[in-house]
Amino acid sequence: MDILFRILLTLNATSLLILVFVAKEGIHLGSMFPSLIFLAEIPSWISYLAYMLIPVALTKIIILVSVFLPERNFERGSIIEIGHANNSFLPSYLGYFFVALSIPDVDVLIFVYTLLFLFTYLSQALYFNPLFLVFGFQFYNIKTLNGAELFLISKKSYKIPKEIGVSSCHSINDYTLMEGEK
Numbered sequence: 001m002d003i004l005f006r007i008l009l010t011l012n013a014t015s016l017l018i019l020v021f022v023a024k025e026g027i028h029l030g031s032m033f034p035s036l037i038f039l040a041e042i043p044s045w046i047s048y049l050a051y052m053l054i055p056v057a058l059t060k061i062i063i064l065v066s067v068f069l070p071e072r073n074f075e076r077g078s079i080i081e082i083g084h085a086n087n088s089f090l091p092s093y094l095g096y097f098f099v100a101l102s103i104p105d106v107d108v109l110i111f112v113y114t115l116l117f118l119f120t121y122l123s124q125a126l127y128f129n130p131l132f133l134v135f136g137f138q139f140y141n142i143k144t145l146n147g148a149e150l151f152l153i154s155k156k157s158y159k160i161p162k163e164i165g166v167s168s169c170h171s172i173n174d175y176t177l178m179e180g181e182k
Helices: 002-025 044-068 087-102 106-123
Strands: 071-074 079-084 138-144 149-154 166-171 176-179
Touching: 002 044, 002 087, 002 106, 044 166, 087 106, 149 166
Parallel strands: 149 176
Antiparallel strands: 071 166, 079 138, 138 149, 166 176
């Protein structure tokens, strides 16, 4: 389950590269499925919206499945530092967009995406996905009393470290945690 979940997270975190490429190339549902004549009539923006629903649905599945990961909790006072991490990953995702815009064809897309997927999966340091923001999650860098520096994905709003008590979060890996919606 752990490996499958990490693959799902990596796929989800890198999927926007493919979406930007598809939009840049003007690939519509009608051109993907020419035998379905009614798809040729729909506007391009509906195709792109349909494509966007795939990673959004995948994000929702990840949120639902995360409850099966190993549980972890933090007593009030065990977190000594917390920092908002939402904006620190924006440059990385803008980088994905610029890379996608410069990819000339599908063969290069497959090569670049495979490399990106492997590096993202193997790094396993953080699993930041901007689509979590759509579902109301926030991203935090936290430091515990024993000096561990962790990445927390949570729907809760945290500000004062000594007042934080996390009763139910799930370990994606040793450094990344996702807090349930309780």
